[in-house]
Amino acid sequence: MSVDNGPNGVGIYPNLTKKGALSASIKLVDWLENQGFRGYLPPCLAALIKRPESSLPLSDWAHSVRFAVVLGGDGTLLGFARLLGSTGVPILGVNLGHFGFLTEIEADKLFEKIPDFLSGKYFREERIMLWAEVLREGRVIFSSLAMNEAAVIKGPYGRMTVLTLRVSGLEIDTYFADGFIVSTPTGSTAYSLSAGGPIVAPELEAIVLTPVCPHTLYSRSMVVSSDETCEIEVLEPSRSTMLSVDGQEFVSLRQGDRVKVSTSGKKVSLVRSEGWSFYDVLRRKMKEGADRLPR
Numbered sequence: 001m002s003v004d005n006g007p008n009g010v011g012i013y014p015n016l017t018k019k020g021a022l023s024a025s026i027k028l029v030d031w032l033e034n035q036g037f038r039g040y041l042p043p044c045l046a047a048l049i050k051r052p053e054s055s056l057p058l059s060d061w062a063h064s065v066r067f068a069v070v071l072g073g074d075g076t077l078l079g080f081a082r083l084l085g086s087t088g089v090p091i092l093g094v095n096l097g098h099f100g101f102l103t104e105i106e107a108d109k110l111f112e113k114i115p116d117f118l119s120g121k122y123f124r125e126e127r128i129m130l131w132a133e134v135l136r137e138g139r140v141i142f143s144s145l146a147m148n149e150a151a152v153i154k155g156p157y158g159r160m161t162v163l164t165l166r167v168s169g170l171e172i173d174t175y176f177a178d179g180f181i182v183s184t185p186t187g188s189t190a191y192s193l194s195a196g197g198p199i200v201a202p203e204l205e206a207i208v209l210t211p212v213c214p215h216t217l218y219s220r221s222m223v224v225s226s227d228e229t230c231e232i233e234v235l236e237p238s239r240s241t242m243l244s245v246d247g248q249e250f251v252s253l254r255q256g257d258r259v260k261v262s263t264s265g266k267k268v269s270l271v272r273s274e275g276w277s278f279y280d281v282l283r284r285k286m287k288e289g290a291d292r293l294p295r
Contacts, residue, residue, distance in 0.1 A: 009038045011065040013080050015072030018096040024071055029054055040065060062087040067271050073097020078246045081147040086266035090124055101189055101285050104271055117271060124269045127186045128205055131264035134243055134251055142251045147268055148187030150261045152232050153179035155240025162236035168228045179212035182230050182261040197221040202278055229262040
């Protein structure tokens with residue numbers, strides 16, 4: 001098998017809650033070794049499967065792996081992207097989940113497709129990331145990267161929350177709503193889409209602003225430049241208003257808290273097969289979603 005001139009290592013990052021993730025990781029380590037490569041695992045996983053020679057801290061992956069194989073679903077990929085995606089490590093997503101909008105291949109195609117990726121037959125698709133901060137009494141109490149979205153949501157209780165949106169310091173409106181979503185083009189096919197937001201092509205550098213169930217007849221989503229800074233001020237929280245980052249990190253919000261969201265300046269690099277098209281994925285995944293509906 002011909003290979004490119006990148007590092008000899010391949011990172012392996014499985015979601016062990018997914019059926020088949022551990023066995024696929026072990027099989028991939030052995031397969032890579034037989035092909036003259038080194039499969040690297042997070043130290044805790046290398047210890048679990050008693051492969052100390054495959055142990056490598058995530059902090060060293062940027063200089064030691066040509067790409068990282070992420071075994072799970074879109075959620076696993078989102079979590080990995082916040083950990084390491086902004087370091088430039090290309091991510092090859094392998095779908096062990098349900099929807100798989102961000103992942104590149106299905107698990108049963110891994111060993112059929114990975115020789116092409118190792119030989120350099122792929123391209124990198126770059127996606128922008130957001131930087132979200134919570135300010136309380138002028139002090140930053142929380143900050144995080146986001147690949148999909150930063151969303152202010154009301155939590156499980158029925159009472160709406162009252163939020164004011166500002167874009168680069170200019171007040172846009174005050175919303176009586178269940179929440180407000182600030183998303184990347186990547187996130188435009190996730191929570192924002194469910195809330196009625198537009199689908200935005202992932203190569204565009206833009207920010208999508210989508211209210212969640214606003215109590216009004218005129219509120220609509222907006223798409224603004226990636227140069228803008230968006231701020232959501234919590235005027236009247238519900239009993240459990242919170243900030244959700246990619247649906248994986250959460251922080252409770254109080255009255256007067258301000259959530260500031262801007263592009264981070266960092267990008268995630270996704271490994272894509274030659275000939276890959278966002279529109280092919282969009283058509284296929286939307287059809288799969290429709291097919292799951294009860295008849």
